[in-house]
Amino acid sequence: MNVRSQISMVFHLDKCIGCHTCSVACKNIWTDRKGAEYMWWNNVETKPGTGYPTKWEDQDIYQGGWVKNGDTVSLKGAGKLKGLKNIFHNPNMPVLDDYYEPWAYRYQDLFDAPEGNDQPIGRAVSLITGEPMEIQAGPNWDDDLSGTPDYARQDVNFKHLSKAEQEAMFQLEKMTFHYLPRICNHCLNPACVGSCPSGALYKRGEDGVVLINQERCRAWRMCVTACPYKKSYYNWNTGKSEKCVLCYPRLESAQAPACMHSCVGRIRYLGVMLYDADQIQAVASCDESQIVDRHLGIYLDPHDPAVIKAAKINGIADSTIKAAQNSPVYKFVKEWKIALPLHPEFRTLPNLFYVPPLLPAMASVSEDGKYDTVSEHLLTGVEKLRVPIRYLSSLFTAGNDQKVVDVFKRLHAVRVSRRNTTVKDVSESQLNSVMNDAGIDVHMANAIFRLTSLATFEERFVIPAAHREEAIEMLENTGDYKGSTGFGFKEKPARGL
Amino acid sequence: MKLKLIGVSVSMALSSLSATAQDGAAVFKQTCSACHSIGKGKLVGPDLKGVNTKRSEEWIINFVKNAQAFGEKDADAKAMITEYGYPMPNQNVSDADIKAIISYIAENSPAEAVATEAAPATTASAPAAQDPALDPANASDEDILAGMNIFSGKQRLENGGVSCISCHNVNHNDLVAGGLLAKDLTKVYERMGAAGVNGILSAPPFPAMASSYKDNPLTEKEIYQLSAFFNKAASADVYSHQRAYNSNLLIYGGGGAFVVIASIIMLMFIERKRKCVKEDIYKRQIKSACSK
Structure with missing residues (x-):
């Protein structure tokens, strides 16, 4: 057992309202720079939709992620032979138009325009060329099913759905959509790291954050192709690739990443998970039908004395182990089993888990023309959900419908349980059958409810001390600096230093 | 000064001539005999018997050194090339050597053959x-x-x-x-x-x-x-x-x-x-x- 710690996340999709506050918070901090305007380290997509960059899930186009190769995995779009073949170009890379051409408006023209017969306008100006441009696409133009023929109906996940099932998703009163906020998954088996010819990408030992060393990056852009989530971006101005850094400077000072801190719906949870690094290869290369179970099985119980002992041998700090024991992610993923990885079939073992959306709560119109909100109608079974299970299973479980159904049964049971507590119009037998079916008790239902709805900042974000002092001691002898640093001067004092 | 130089060059030319002249037979054997005979009929090239009387020394030197180029200027040479189908390869032999060969041929050409000239082509x-x-x-x-x-x-x-x-x-x-x-x-x-x-x-x-x-x-x-x-x-x-x-x-x-x-x-x-x-x-x- 080779225990390591990993900062992991859970996004609760039932709570996401699609406001893009996270995206804007991230943009203001990290990507509001020349060459980075088109990047959205955090973006919110509408599902069904094509996402950003367009059709990023279609690895026949972008050749990202890993493919099973015997008892190991190999990169779908990179590797020694493929690299040699494509040494002078990177054929499956998204081009700027696959994202969108970023622009700004000439607002100053509104003030400076001379008096005339026409209303002054602020023209759109490309942030790439600086020339006036025709806006053709934006990063979230598929928002809320807008442009449905072009975006929602082109959803890559539809290839697992029959034509009739697809059509049903766009019929009035049967329509459904949900949001899917995405950041870098800081995977356990990151394809971007595996693809980099310069060795510029690395996974931080202490918390598993995947970073690009800007000094070593040589603009190969293999990571852009290799990342199946398309969360590595090339900065055309600096000639280096960039990606989500999980706001590690904030994490190191015990603050939540900006996207999570700013989240209006409080859908985001962050905590430490302990995992067994020895299993990565076996899990990543297991059969696709097992990949969700094997992936979730790689995370270890932080209460297990054997795990704690092995963690200490590997130098994991006590504070980190304690954080892992209190981790909300561990509760969602392992204890309650209601969070699933996004596209596990890419075999990167992502560390961002999603609670799938139980949507929508179905009210029916009663005979007198009013909404019927009686529990037995409102909280109908999982099988009567509008959203096809098949669609969600292609998103979260590599096509395993039962896994999604299991999660929904638990989410549904929590609602029935809470309805019983607050409205008290659920029959004992109905409650018991739902709870038994889902395999949870009232205690767990309340715990899920509490962390979902009432959680405080400290419960949602359990951030361990970063112990940067230990990281520094690994590289330098702090004794060398004793007595040499301290008070600084802008101008030398007259008596000298 | 000028006279002295001329004297030196003349004496050098003479000495080189005398040195190679004796080798006419050897040079002929080495350079010419593969294709030419003297009085034994046509081989690859013509029988050279009496060539010293048929052609001027200058003509022979030009022909030996660069038959193709010479053939463009001289009608006889051209006829010769046409007759045999291909020009004689350029020979890297000095003028003195060619003169030595000519004198060797002259010595070995029986007089009566020169008179009758065209020996029947064997x-x-x-x-x-x-x-x-x-x-x-x-x-x-x-x-x-x-x-x-x-x-x-x-x-x-x-x-x-x-x-x-x-x-x-x-x-x-x-x-x-x-x-x-x-x-x-x-x-x-x-x-x-x-x-x-x-x-x-x-x-x-x-x-x-x-x-x-x-x-x-x-x-x-x-x-x-x-x-x-x-x-x-x-x-x-x-x-x-x-x-x-x-x-x-x-x-x-x-x-x-x-x-x-x-x-x-x-x-x-x-x-x-x-x-x-x-x-x-x-x-x-x-x-x-x-x-x-």
């Missing part, structure tokens, strides 16, 4: 035909095979000379295509006859060939076997498959190379993401007048 194989056992036409299959092996380099030359196929080609079913640097030897036996082949091989008159074999000459046996092979090759040529790519090497080779390089380049582009994924979306969009 057949090409005449000198070699003296001994029928040595006639390549009667060679055994083993000798022909050995000759082919020598030609192709399968068998090393005894004195270490370079194998013929490096520069020459012979159309033969059992041989790969030979070099294109020197003349095609498929029909050499018909063209030059046993004596010519024998003469060229024993004392190569062509500068490149001469320098190649100067220090490692062919043995008589090798010459015989090669002659036998050339004889066989010339007669078997009509039955052999023509290696058309010999002359079309550039077209076939260049074409082949183009196909290989093009397919390597195509390999790079195969499976390539060729267009923006939003192309269909853009096509549906209504374009405003301002941007095309």
Whole structure:
């Protein structure tokens, strides 16, 4: 057992309202720079939709992620032979138009325009060329099913759905959509790291954050192709690739990443998970039908004395182990089993888990023309959900419908349980059958409810001390600096230093 | 001063002349005898008997040094080249040596022959035909095979000379295509006859060939076997498959190379993401007048 710690996340999709506050918070901090305007380290997509960059899930186009190769995995779009073949170009890379051409408006023209017969306008100006441009696409133009023929109906996940099932998703009163906020998954088996010819990408030992060393990056852009989530971006101005850094400077000072801190719906949870690094290869290369179970099985119980002992041998700090024991992610993923990885079939073992959306709560119109909100109608079974299970299973479980159904049964049971507590119009037998079916008790239902709805900042974000002092001691002898640093001067004092 | 210089150069010229003049016989044997005889009939080139009286010394020097260039200026030389089908190879011999050869020829040309001039042209194989056992036409299959092996380099030359196929080609079913640097030897036996082949091989008159074999000459046996092979090759040529790519090497080779390089380049582009994924979306969009 080779225990390591990993900062992991859970996004609760039932709570996401699609406001893009996270995206804007991230943009203001990290990507509001020349060459980075088109990047959205955090973006919110509408599902069904094509996402950003367009059709990023279609690895026949972008050749990202890993493919099973015997008892190991190999990169779908990179590797020694493929690299040699494509040494002078990177054929499956998204081009700027696959994202969108970023622009700004000439607002100053509104003030400076001379008096005339026409209303002054602020023209759109490309942030790439600086020339006036025709806006053709934006990063979230598929928002809320807008442009449905072009975006929602082109959803890559539809290839697992029959034509009739697809059509049903766009019929009035049967329509459904949900949001899917995405950041870098800081995977356990990151394809971007595996693809980099310069060795510029690395996974931080202490918390598993995947970073690009800007000094070593040589603009190969293999990571852009290799990342199946398309969360590595090339900065055309600096000639280096960039990606989500999980706001590690904030994490190191015990603050939540900006996207999570700013989240209006409080859908985001962050905590430490302990995992067994020895299993990565076996899990990543297991059969696709097992990949969700094997992936979730790689995370270890932080209460297990054997795990704690092995963690200490590997130098994991006590504070980190304690954080892992209190981790909300561990509760969602392992204890309650209601969070699933996004596209596990890419075999990167992502560390961002999603609670799938139980949507929508179905009210029916009663005979007198009013909404019927009686529990037995409102909280109908999982099988009567509008959203096809098949669609969600292609998103979260590599096509395993039962896994999604299991999660929904638990989410549904929590609602029935809470309805019983607050409205008290659920029959004992109905409650018991739902709870038994889902395999949870009232205690767990309340715990899920509490962390979902009432959680405080400290419960949602359990951030361990970063112990940067230990990281520094690994590289330098702090004794060398004793007595040499301290008070600084802008101008030398007259008596000298 | 000037006089002194002239005196020195004249005396040098004289001394060099006297030094080489004695070697007329040796030079003739080394340089000319492969193709020419004196009074023994036509070999590859004409019988040189009495040439000293037929042509001026200057004419001979010009012809020997660069027959082709001279042929363009001189009608007699041109007629000579036309008669034999190909110009005599340029000989890297000094004027003095040529003069020595001329005097050697003059000494050895019987007077009566000069008077009657045109001796009846003897057949090409005449000198070699003296001994029928040595006639390549009667060679055994083993000798022909050995000759082919020598030609192709399968068998090393005894004195270490370079194998013929490096520069020459012979159309033969059992041989790969030979070099294109020197003349095609498929029909050499018909063209030059046993004596010519024998003469060229024993004392190569062509500068490149001469320098190649100067220090490692062919043995008589090798010459015989090669002659036998050339004889066989010339007669078997009509039955052999023509290696058309010999002359079309550039077209076939260049074409082949183009196909290989093009397919390597195509390999790079195969499976390539060729267009923006939003192309269909853009096509549906209504374009405003301002941007095309």
